[in-house]
Amino acid sequence: MKKENTKKTCTYIGGQAVMEGVMMRGKRAMATAVRDPEGVIQIESERLTPPEKRSRFSRLPFIRGIFNFITSMIDGNRVLMRSADVSMPDDEVPTKAEKWLSEKHKINMDGIFNTLSVVIGVVLALLIFIALPQWITGFLPKDVFDKTGTGWNGVLFNLVEGGIRILIFIAYILLISLIPSLKRVFMCHGAEHKTITCYEEGKELTVENVRGCSRVHDRCGTTFLFIVMIVSILVFSLVNVAVAGWLYTGDAKIDGVLRFAFKLLMLPLVAGVSYEILRLLAKTKSKVFVIFKLPGLLLQRLTTCEPEDGMIECAIAAFKMTLAMDEDPTIPERVFATAGKMSALLKNTKKRFADNGIDSEDAEWIFALTLDIPKSAVATEERLLKTAQAKEIVKIADERLTGRPLWYIIGDTDFCGYKLKVDERVLIPRPETEEMVMLAVAAAEEDQSILDLCTGSGAIAIATYKELEKSNRKVKMTAVDISADALALAKENAEANEAEILFIQSDLFSRIRGRFDIIITNPPYIPSADIEGLQREVKEYEPRLALDGGADGLDFYRRIATEAPKYLNRGGMIIMEVGAGQAAEIVKLFKGNSYSIIIQDFNGVDRYVKIVL
Secondary structure, eight states: OOOOOOOOOOOOOEEEEETTEEEEEOSSEEEEEEEOTTSOEEEEEEEOOOGGGSOTGGGSTTHHHHHHHHHHHHHHHHHHHHHHHHHSOOOOOOOHHHHHHHHHHOOOHHHHHHHHHHHHHHHHHHIIIIIHHHHHHTTSOTTTOOTTOSSHHHHHHHHHHHHHHHHHHHHHHHHHTTSHHHHHHHHHHHHHHHHHHHHHTTOOOOHHHHHTSOSOOTTOHHHHHHHHHHHHHHHHHHHHHHHHHHHOOSOHHHHHHHHHHHHHHHHHHHHHHHHHHHHHHHHOOOGGGHHHHHHHHHHHHHHOOOOOHHHHHHHHHHHHHHHHHHHOTTSOOBOOOOSEEHHHHHHHHHHHHHHTTOOHHHHHHHHHHHHTOOHHHHTTOOOEEOHHHHHHHHHHHHHHTTTOOHHHHHSEEEETTEEEEOOTTSOOOOTTHHHHHHHHHHHOOTTOEEEEESOTTSHHHHHHHHHHHHTTOOOEEEEEESOHHHHHHHHHHHHHTTOOEEEEEOSTTTTOOSOEEEEEEOOOOBOGGGGGGSOHHHHTTSOGGGTBOOSSSOHHHHHHHHHGGGGEEEEEEEEEEOOTTOHHHHHHHTTTSSEEEEEEOTTSOEEEEEEEO
C-alpha cells in the first residue's frame, strides 16, 4: 500500500468559485477550469505581472491590500462572466444593435457589459452594506445613540451600526444561498478550499484526497470580508468620533451625506488594514489567534458547501495549471472555446501565437480550414462562431502552441494543388520545392524515366507525375527513400492521388537498377551543428533523418555526384534543391559534366542546381 505523504506544503495560490468551476490565482498566472454543458472541462489561463515586476508603491504594506482588493474585484467579475459563457449553452445570434455597434463603431459589447457589471456591483455593495445600515440607524433613539457625538454615545452608535452591517451581511449570504445557481457556486467554493488544503497537507491531488479535506481556509475571501467589517467598525468609530466636532452641521440630511462620504474615504484604509490582518492570521497556527479566526471560519460554513466530484475535478485542473505556469514560463496561455465573434477569437489566437513566436499566418490557416473559407477572407470576415466551431479552433491552436507543426495537426497539406497526408514520418513539403517540380515538368518528355531520390511524403514524385499527366506526357516514375515509414506514407499519398509510382526502399542508389533520364532530389542539406538552431517545430518534430546533411550539409550531394552518372542516360539531367549558400559548392562536385545551371527561388535565393551530363 502506498504511504501517503503528509508533509505540510506552503502555497501562495488562492482561488475563487465561478459558474460550474473554479479559478485559481498564483503569483505569475491564473487559471479557470469550468465544466461545459457537454461535460468537458475547459481551461482558460493567463499570465500575470509577477510581484517583483510591479511598482514598489503597490507592494508597500497596507497599500498592497488596496491594490489586491481592486484587482481581485475586477478580475473576479471578468472571470465569473467568462465562466457563465462556458457553463451555459449560448449560441444566440447578436442583435442588430450589437452588430451595428461592433461593425460600424468597433465597440466591444462584452467589455462594456463587464465594466457595467463591476460598476453596478460596487454601487449595490455600497447601498446594501453602507447606506442601508446607516439608514436603519436613523430609527434609533437619538438620546441614546448620538451619531454626531464625540463621546461614548458616538462610539456606541458606530458599534451598533457595525453590528447591523454584519447582520445584513449574514442575511444576504443566507438569502442568495437559496438561489440554485449560486448554491452551486458555493459548492465550487468548497471545492476550491478543499483542493488548496489538500495540496498544503502534502497529499496527492485526487478527488478522493480532496474530498476528505476541510472546506474552510484561513485565506478565504469570506474571512477577509468579515475582517473588513470588524475593522470598519473600529475605524469608523474612532475616526468619526475624532472629527465629529467639526464634521457635522446639525442638519440630519447633510450630516447623513457627510457620514456616507466619510465612510467611502475610509474604505481604502479599511481594505489595507484588513489585508495585513488576514496575512498575519493566515501565517500563524497558534491557538492564541483562533478566537480572531473563528468568526470568519464560521461564516465560511455558509459560503461553502460540499462539492460534487466534477467540481473537485475542475478545482484540481485549475490548481495544477496555475502551479505549472508559475513554475514554467514557457507554458502558453489557454482560452475558453465558446460561441462568439470570429474576430475576437482570431485576435486572441494571433496574440497567443505571437507571444510564443508562432507566425500569425498559422492562426489564419486554422480558421480557414476549420470554417472552410478562403484564407484571404479570414481577416475581414465577421461571423458568429458556434461553440463546436470554437472548440475545434481552440483545440488545434492549443496543440500548435505545443510546437507541433500545423500541418501535422491538420494531417495533410497542399503541394502543387495535390492533397498529401503528412505526419512525423516525413518532412512537410515547402512551397519553394514546388518550383523544382515545375523545372522537372518543363524538362521531361514523353516515355522518359524519372527517379525521385529521398522522396519522403512522395510530394515531388506525385506532383511531377500528375503535372506531366495533365499535358499527356506519360512517364515512368520511381521514388526511393531509406525510411520504410516514409515510404508507407508516400504510397498512401500516391494511391490517393492516383499516381502510378514504383516505390523502393533504398539508401540513395544502393538498391536501384537501370538508368533514368531525369533524377530529381531534395536530400537532407542542413549542417549537423545547425539543426539545434532551427525552429522548434522543425528540430523537435520533423524527422532528423530527413534534415541532417552531415558536418557541412553536403554529404548526400557528394554521394550523388559520385554515383548518379552510373544511373543516368546520355543527355540526362539531375535537378536538385539545395540549402542557402550551398549552390556554388555543389556545382564544383560535378566537374567534367557538360554544363550546370544555378536557379533562384521566388525569394531570390540560389535554391536549385541543374546538372546535364
